[in-house]
Amino acid sequence: MKARYLFPKDYMADPSANVFNGKLYIYPSHDWDSGECFDDDGGHFQMKDYHVLSIEGDPMSAPVIDHGVMLDVKNVAWAEKQMWDNDVVEKDGKYYLVFSAKDYNGVFHLGVAVADKPEGPFVANPDPIRGSYSIDPCVFKDDDGKIYCYFGGIWGGQLQWYKDNRMLKSEYLPEGKEDPLPSRVARMTDDVQQFAEAPRPIVILDETGNKLPADSPHRFFEASWMHKYKGRYYFSYSTGDSHLLCYAVGDNPYGPFTFKGVILEPVVGWTTHHSIAEYKGQWYLFHHDCVPSNGTTWLRSLKVMPLMYDEEGNIITMKSE
Ligand code: FUB
Numbered sequence: 131m132k133a134r135y136l137f138p139k140d141y142m143a144d145p146s147a148n149v150f151n152g153k154l155y156i157y158p159s160h161d162w163d164s165g166e167c168f169d170d171d172g173g174h175f176q177m178k179d180y181h182v183l184s185i186e187g188d189p190m191s192a193p194v195i196d197h198g199v200m201l202d203v204k205n206v207a208w209a210e211k212q213m214w215d216n217d218v219v220e221k222d223g224k225y226y227l228v229f230s231a232k233d234y235n236g237v238f239h240l241g242v243a244v245a246d247k248p249e250g251p252f253v254a255n256p257d258p259i260r261g262s263y264s265i266d267p268c269v270f271k272d273d274d275g276k277i278y279c280y281f282g283g284i285w286g287g288q289l290q291w292y293k294d295n296r297m298l299k300s301e302y303l304p305e306g307k308e309d310p311l312p313s314r315v316a317r318m319t320d321d322v323q324q325f326a327e328a329p330r331p332i333v334i335l336d337e338t339g340n341k342l343p344a345d346s347p348h349r350f351f352e353a354s355w356m357h358k359y360k361g362r363y364y365f366s367y368s369t370g371d372s373h374l375l376c377y378a379v380g381d382n383p384y385g386p387f388t389f390k391g392v393i394l395e396p397v398v399g400w401t402t403h404h405s406i407a408e409y410k411g412q413w414y415l416f417h418h419d420c421v422p423s424n425g426t427t428w429l430r431s432l433k434v435m436p437l438m439y440d441e442e443g444n445i446i447t448m449k450s451e
Pocket of ligand 1: 143144159172175214215265266283352353401402403
């Protein structure tokens with residue numbers, strides 16, 4: 131399907147789209163060419179700030195406003211570098227940015243920053259969320275007002291260093307028919323400052339009720355996203371080294387979720403990462419690729435295209451063109 135490049139002026143990735151006060155806000159990572167070489171731990175992703183974009187009107191054609199820098203790593207006391215994916219949730223008129231970055235020991239954590247407006251500026255807490263680790267937070271507000279944080283990513287995202295929410299002495303990546311490393315979910319405290327509970331694993335089952343194995347091309351890798359469609363919970367994610375966006379459906383925010391299919395075929399570039407949002411009665415898939423940078427993995431460009439469901443609520447598989 132024909133997608134729209136949202137912001138050709140600059141390289142941005144990992145778009146988290148949210149509707150606040152009738153406008154669509156997009157919270158991306160901000161790519162740049164730091165000169166670091168490509169490695170399997172994502173050392174080439176040296177992002178140091180976040181911008182916020184907004185759209186009022188048809189996302190396929192309306193002007194995209196850049197509200198400028200909403201948070202810079204130099205204003206986050208605990209974080210040294212690599213401001214990766216983030217997401218924003220609103221509660222009682224305040225906006226909470228949850229973001230991933232590396233601390234001064236090279237360990238990823240999730241932090242919170244707060245603003246009075248969706249476009250910021252955001253003021254970061256001095257410390258990361260207690261007990262947080264890894265990357266790629268998605269903050270989802272359910273219809274009852276409860277807020278859940280989904281997170282995790284393997285390889286450079288460091289999830290293979292954790293088991294039962296504790297850091298291991300050495301990393302462990304499951305193989306073959308072993309259970310894969312799961313994404314995590316934790317409900318947030320009412321003030322959206324901390325986890326209200328220990329993070330739980332997200333279990334993805336196949337149609338026969340068995341867990342997808344570690345060697346499945348559809349297993350979770352990174353880029354968790356949660357949206358609700360017709361009362362059901364759609365957990366979507368990137369499969370990393372098999373380069374797909376997939377989804378699984380469940381009946382509550384914790385799962386288990388049953389694997390349903392592929393949302394997006396591989397894009398140009400190593401990573402694929404997305405968000406799904408409804409705006410003015412139409413669903414959209416926000417994503418990125420590396421076509422404008424001629425395939426340079428660390429210089430990604432934001433895209434959007436409509437997302438469709440069939441009558442059973444299955445998402446129609448797409449290719450981004
Ligand atoms: O942008 C850095 C990392 O690349 C993200 O955290 C991953 O999801 C991948 O898109």
